[in-house]
Amino acid sequence: MHKIILTGDRPTGRLHLGHYVGSLKNRVNLQNSGEYDEIYLMIADAQALTDNFANPKKVRDNVLECAMFYLACGIDPDKTTILIQSEVPALTELTFYYMNLVTVARLLRNPTVKTEIKLRGFEESIPSGFLNYPVSQAADITAFGATTVPVGEDQLPMIEQTREIVHSFNRIYGETLIEPKELLPDEKLSRRLPGIDGNNKMSKSLGNCIYLDDSDEEITKKVMQMYTDPNHIKVEDPGKVEDNVVFTYLDVFCHDEDFPKYLPEYKNLNELKAHYQKGGLGDVKIKRFLASILCDVIRPIREKKLDLMNNLDYVYDIVKKGTEKANIKANETLKKVKTNMGINYFDDENFLKEVKDNKKN
Numbered sequence: 629m630h631k632i633i634l635t636g637d638r639p640t641g642r643l644h645l646g647h648y649v650g651s652l653k654n655r656v657n658l659q660n661s662g663e664y665d666e667i668y669l670m671i672a673d674a675q676a677l678t679d680n681f682a683n684p685k686k687v688r689d690n691v692l693e694c695a696m697f698y699l700a701c702g703i704d705p706d707k708t709t710i711l712i713q714s715e716v717p718a719l720t721e722l723t724f725y726y727m728n729l730v731t732v733a734r735l736l737r738n739p740t741v742k743t744e745i746k747l748r749g750f751e752e753s754i755p756s757g758f759l760n761y762p763v764s765q766a767a768d769i770t771a772f773g774a775t776t777v778p779v780g781e782d783q784l785p786m787i788e789q790t791r792e793i794v795h796s797f798n799r800i801y802g803e804t805l806i807e808p809k810e811l812l813p814d815e816k817l818s819r820r821l822p823g824i825d826g827n828n829k830m831s832k833s834l835g836n837c838i839y840l841d842d843s844d845e846e847i848t849k850k851v852m853q854m855y856t857d858p859n860h861i862k863v864e865d866p867g868k869v870e871d872n873v874v875f876t877y878l879d880v881f882c883h884d885e886d887f888p889k890y891l892p893e894y895k896n897l898n899e900l901k902a903h904y905q906k907g908g909l910g911d912v913k914i915k916r917f918l919a920s921i922l923c924d925v926i927r928p929i930r931e932k933k934l935d936l937m938n939n940l941d942y943v944y945d946i947v948k949k950g951t952e953k954a955n956i957k958a959n960e961t962l963k964k965v966k967t968n969m970g971i972n973y974f975d976d977e978n979f980l981k982e983v984k985d986n987k988k989n
Contacts (some may be wrong), residue, residue, distance in 0.1 A: 633658060633811075634774035636670030636713070639690035639960040640680060643697040644837040646821040648929075650780060651881055654813050656702040658778065666770045667708040668954060669698060671947070675765070678758040679748050683970035692940065695755075695947050698838055700932035705946045710949060711954035713768065720959035722767035722965060732790070740785045753955060762807045767791040770805045771958040778811045781822070785873050797875040799928045801968040805961075807920040821880065826855035826873050841930045844923045851919040869901045874914050881921050 635655060637647065651789035659667055671694045676687045688721065695710055711718060735741060741762060745754060763786075769777055771788050777787055787810045794805045822828055823836025830837050838850050856875050870873040884896050891913075894900045900917075903909045936943055966972045973979050 629775065629806075630773070631663060631669050631776060631777045632772060632774045633664050634670065634769050634808075635668075635696055635777065635778050636672045636768070638676040639687055639694040640671050640676050640841045641686075641690055641832045642693065642837075642841060644830055644832075644836070644839045645926075647697075648840060648925075649821045649950040650813070651778065652698070652703075654700045654778060658811075659702075659704060659707045664776070666772070666957075667836075668774070668957075669708050669710050669715050670704060670768060670954075671695060671711065672768075672836045673711045676717070677690045677760055678764075679750075679753060681755065681757070687742075688876045692943055692947065694804060694935045695810070695943050696933050697929075697944065699936055699946070701840070705950065707924050709953050710947050710950040712951050713828050716771070716954050716958050718962040719764070719767050721962060722771055722958075723760070723764045725965065725969065726763050726766055726793050726797070729793050729872050730763055731760070731798075733840060734761060734789075734792075738762055738785050738789055740782060754921075758948055761897055762789040765873050766793045767807050770794060772954070773806050773957070773959045773961065775810050776811050777836040778801070778813065781812065783835060794871045797965075801965075804968045822873055822876060824850050824873065826871075838922065838926075840926055842926060843930070844927065847922050848916075848919040851915050851922065852912075854915060854918075854923070856915075860904075860911060864906040867909070867911075869904060874911070875901065875904075877918055877922070878914070881925060884920050885910055886917075886924075891917050892894050975985065 635651065637643070637651070643652070655667075655669065658664060661736075671691055674689055675686060680686050680872040691712060698708075698710060699705070718973050736759070741759065745758075749894075750758060763785050766789060769787075772795075777790075779787060787808060791807055794807045797805050807845070820828060821830055822836065823830040823834055825834070827834055827836055838847060842850070851874075856872050859865065869934040877957050878897055878900075882897050887894050887896060891900070900909070900914065902913065963972070963975070967975070
């Protein structure tokens with residue numbers, strides 16, 4: 629069986645380091661692994677509209693922005709198909725059919741949906757489109773025959789909901805849809821990168837992000853504002869590395885080869901941590917070290933994105949061709965679904981004969 633990946637993002641703003649750690653870097657690794665026959669990377673604009681329906685311009689303005697970040701981070705359009713969700717009509721039609729297989733009570737029990745409803749203040753009045761976005765995700769996954777869906781742990785209930793829909797459809801209409809499996813990132817990358825303020829989530833709305841196109845000056849300024857150990861007041865004071873945002877970032881981004889370049893008095897991160905815990909190492913020094921590392925990570929992404937901004941026709945063409953390819957794949961699935969449901973009236977040469985026979989009987 630073919631191994632196929634589907635993944636994607638909602639185009640509601642610039643992508644930040646949390647996206648890079650949580651998904652983008654892993655997607656590039658999966659793309660280059662040679663283990664997968666097809667990879668679809670979806671700009672989920674239709675899903676973004678479920679809670680941005682009153683401000684469609686916000687979504688529209690970020691569709692190509694999202695594609696540029698993908699390409700700047702190393703997504704290769706020859707290996708990965710980039711598509712726009714709303715430009716694949718089969719996804720909407722599949723969603724409609726799948727909605728009959730899920731109860732409202734089941735959707736409301738979905739832990740991810742419950743969290744998102746509370747986050748967006750929808751408790752009293754939930755838009756039906758938003759409530760049904762797990763069904764829409766099931767349509768996205770099954771339309772491309774995805775066998776693998778890279779997700780974080782918070783998205784596992786969504787994959788389970790998709791599997792339930794697949795089971796129900798196949799039980800009622802016969803074996804049609806492929807059951808997907810989740811792919812969790814390795815332990816280091818699976819952690820949610822905290823915001824620079826220490827909040828568990830890096831979020832545009834909280835203003836605690838380091839963006840993938842920030843300048844070196846912006847990166848340095850934000851790192852210098854990072855939350856550390858509030859009891860580490862003087863340089864000589866012992867400091868905690870646990871729950872210290874600077875060291876959380878260093879755990880993710882720092883490598884041994886960074887030390888000869890930026891902090892040669894230490895061999896590795898363990899030595900740096902030991903000195904900080906003992907006392908005698910100031911926050912400013914470790915922040916400057918982190919800022920240098922993050923500038924090295926983000927600079928090539930920013931420069932590549934700047935090049936792409938000057939060549940938007942190229943980006944547009946990639947997304948258009950990717951979406952055309954995605955339509956072919958999704959339409960094949962839709963045809964199979966409608967055939968097995970018996971609603972392919974004009975493609976079924978037996979339909980009219982069956983009607984006439986029924987009239988005779």
